[in-house]
Amino acid sequence: MTPRLRFAPSPTGYLHVGGARTALFNWLYARRHGGTFVLRIEDTDTQRSSDDMVTGILEGLRWLGIDWDEGPEVGGPHAPYFQSQRLERYRAAVRDLVARGCAYEDGGAIRFRIPEGTTTFHDAVHGPISFDNAHLESFVILRSDGHPTYHLSVVVDDIDMQITHVVRGDDHISNTPKHVLLFEAFGATPPVFAHVPLIMGADKKRLSKRHGATSVLEYERQGYLPDALFNFLALLGWGTGSDDELLSREELVQRFTLEGISGGNAVFNTEKLDWFNHQYLLALDDDQLVAHLRPFLMEAGLWRDSFDAAERAWLVQVLGLLRPRARRLTEFAAQMRPFCAAPESYDLEGLRKHLGAPESAAHIEALASCVAASAWDVQALERDLRALAEGRGIKAAVLIHAARLAVTGRMVSPGLFEMLALVGRDEVVTRLRRLAQQLPALLATPAPAAE
Numbered sequence: 001m002t003p004r005l006r007f008a009p010s011p012t013g014y015l016h017v018g019g020a021r022t023a024l025f026n027w028l029y030a031r032r033h034g035g036t037f038v039l040r041i042e043d044t045d046t047q048r049s050s051d052d053m054v055t056g057i058l059e060g061l062r063w064l065g066i067d068w069d070e071g072p073e074v075g076g077p078h079a080p081y082f083q084s085q086r087l088e089r090y091r092a093a094v095r096d097l098v099a100r101g102c103a104y105e106d107g108g109a110i111r112f113r114i115p116e117g118t119t120t121f122h123d124a125v126h127g128p129i130s131f132d133n134a135h136l137e138s139f140v141i142l143r144s145d146g147h148p149t150y151h152l153s154v155v156v157d158d159i160d161m162q163i164t165h166v167v168r169g170d171d172h173i174s175n176t177p178k179h180v181l182l183f184e185a186f187g188a189t190p191p192v193f194a195h196v197p198l199i200m201g202a203d204k205k206r207l208s209k210r211h212g213a214t215s216v217l218e219y220e221r222q223g224y225l226p227d228a229l230f231n232f233l234a235l236l237g238w239g240t241g242s243d244d245e246l247l248s249r250e251e252l253v254q255r256f257t258l259e260g261i262s263g264g265n266a267v268f269n270t271e272k273l274d275w276f277n278h279q280y281l282l283a284l285d286d287d288q289l290v291a292h293l294r295p296f297l298m299e300a301g302l303w304r305d306s307f308d309a310a311e312r313a314w315l316v317q318v319l320g321l322l323r324p325r326a327r328r329l330t331e332f333a334a335q336m337r338p339f340c341a342a343p344e345s346y347d348l349e350g351l352r353k354h355l356g357a358p359e360s361a362a363h364i365e366a367l368a369s370c371v372a373a374s375a376w377d378v379q380a381l382e383r384d385l386r387a388l389a390e391g392r393g394i395k396a397a398v399l400i401h402a403a404r405l406a407v408t409g410r411m412v413s414p415g416l417f418e419m420l421a422l423v424g425r426d427e428v429v430t431r432l433r434r435l436a437q438q439l440p441a442l443l444a445t446p447a448p449a450a451e
Helices: 017-032 051-064 087-099 150-160 170-185 216-221 226-234 249-255 270-283 286-299 312-325 329-340 348-354 360-372 378-391 396-408 416-423 425-443
Strands: 004-007 036-039 103-106 109-112 118-123 127-132 140-142 165-169 192-196
Touching: 004 017, 004 165, 017 036, 017 051, 017 165, 017 192, 017 216, 017 226, 017 249, 051 216, 051 226, 087 103, 087 109, 087 140, 087 150, 109 170, 118 170, 118 192, 127 170, 140 150, 150 170, 165 170, 170 192, 216 226, 226 249, 226 270, 270 312, 286 312, 286 329, 312 329, 312 416, 329 416, 348 396, 348 425, 360 378, 360 396, 360 425, 378 396, 378 416, 396 416, 396 425, 416 425
Parallel strands: 004 036, 165 192
Antiparallel strands: 103 109, 109 140, 118 127
16 A cells, blocks of 8 residues: 555644654655655644644745645645544544444543553554553543544544554654554554654753754754755664765655664754754855855845845855855854954954054054055965065064954954955955054953953
């Protein structure tokens, strides 16, 4: 039978990385075997579900590039992929169970009757798992308000939608015997179950907001590329059987197996995600990088319409200088600012450390005059600066620090001479002379009190 898998989030929160990883595993298996990937919104919790959360889930999946074959907005109206639109179907299923003695009324609710014996199922990750039915309580399947519980609705949906494989988190293992019993009570064959390891923080506790961002769209805002997060999540609890890590979506689809899922919990390592993102940033062509960066540069007030026209080549050169150092898209904006605008402040500690000598202002003025007459290419700028330092009897490092602080206000920057060449002669000269004029007053500024 052609595999049919589903991702069934509850819209009581946005799409978090644990849910995204579960969706991804289901998607990979369906794509690997030419199956169907179904998206189902489990919104029977009317108190906590919201349209905003549904929108957030859909946007998160779309951003990651996880598409669905059936479900919201595919092939017509939402039904039957919103549980809230299937309430009568669940009530009819409960009436059937009651009529056959598989469920009974208990006050204002309906409970499922647990049969005697043992419930066993084979888990594709953990192997055979058994539960003594004596330890299972007769659980509620329909509340007094007429709403189904999770256990009832998920099984009815999986039967109606002909789901063949259920890939979900380890925290559902304890629910599975109840679901198996319901499948059997309805005369249906249970799907193949595969319970995947939970995602833990570096402290080995379940991943939560205290570990940083958990919402998928928050990672977008933090400057991660969707392909990088996709690749990272795919390897979080699943192994390819090789040392390969940087894998395209097509390669991940071709290699994915349920048997490759680890039985142990996976640790979310932000440094590893940053490494993945850096590799994907390096692999982007110039136009792709600019497209990804545009919203971040706009937010930072650095985008200019000329970047799509006359200044495009200049922008590409700047990004080429910044790209080897960047781990996230957000870092480009901070590193680009000195290329677009003079510094609003200076690193006072750096000024005191490297330009505290009485003659420093004169050295900076001399450097301004020197670069004003330079041939203005990377080699000429470095040659002229070093020659000036030798002529004034000082180390070249003094002028290098002076140039970096004058142009960026910081002690750290991309390659100095490449940066100077891109900032431009007039602007560099202006910034050098500005620092030379302000240096005495800046050095007289009291140092901040120690905490």
